[in-house]
Amino acid sequence: MKDKVLKLKSTVPQKIGKILLWTLVVFLLLRGIGSIFKQDETVTAQTLIDSFEKDSEAKKTIEFQGKAFAESFCLEYLTLNGRDTEGYLKRLVGYMQKDVDINMNILADVRTEAFSADGYKITWTSDNTFTVDVRARVKYFNVESSSSDQSPAQQTELMKDYQIKDVCLRIPVLEKAGHFQITGYPAFIPSEDKANVETKPYSGKEASEGTKEAILSVMESFFKIYYTGNPGEISYYMLDSTKQLKGLEGRYEFVSLDDITVYQNTESSYYVIVKLSIKDSTNGVTVPQQYKIDLVRKEDKYYIDKMNV
Secondary structure, rough: OOOOOOOOOOHHHHHHHHHHHHHHHHHHHHHHHHHHHHHHHHHHHHHHHHHHHHHHHHHHHHHHHHHHHHHHHHHHHOOHHHHHHHHHHHHHHHHHHHOHHHHOOOOOOOEEEEEEEEEEEEEOOOOEEEEEEEEEEEEEEEEOOOOOOOOOHHHHHHHHEEEOOOOOEEEEEHHHEEEEEEEOOOOOOOOOOOOOOOOOOOOOOOOOOHHHHHHHHHHHHHHHHHHHHHHHHHHOOOOOOOOOOOOOOOOOOEEOOOOEEEEEOOEEEEEEEEEEEEEOOOOOOEEEEEEEEEEEEEEEEEEEEEEEE
């Protein structure tokens, strides 16, 4: 009987298997680490976004409250009565830092009254200080000939004699923990000039005379309802009747449609410029108005899509 010869098995497949196994382990490990870092980056980015939004909202709140504070101060600062200088200075103390000395030489016959103030520009000068530009309307009373021995009725009659002036101030404001104070003297500044922009008239293909006459009739009917009717009546003229448009409800009265220009954009859409006159029901003053309207023809009827000035 012959002895069996044992053959040695090759270890190459085992080595290849180990290499593949370790490669897979390393791949999974690296992928896991990458996911962790990627997740961390996402979390960090979201944290930064949340922090930025929070800071932005906080800054808006400070600006809103600081502007109101500056407007209130402006009204007090520009309202003077030479016969009550002490009361005037006491009013300002509630707004200003203690080291700001308001040393004003107010003549006894001076009287002014600020009756409106609107902040229109905020400029940050540091993390917690900014300036507010405020435009105020001020009555300057003529009290030159008044004297202390005049009766209240005579003084009241005299106070009707005044001029209204615009006054612009730049006011320095400090914010701390949601509280505000004026940090220095307000500076008188020139009013801002209006924008120097040359408007170009709308140009396009004008609609036919027949179409213009039809649209003119619709516009007259609409504006009569717009100035006197309720939202339900106005919605009859709107392309989207579900949108409630509130009119003037008789506060102003429609007088006449003075001019109309109709441009045809497409077969069923039009751009309409309307000039009309209305009357203030309180004082009877007639006031011109102009509207620009996007009009749509649907089933031989004209409906308002958009309306603006």
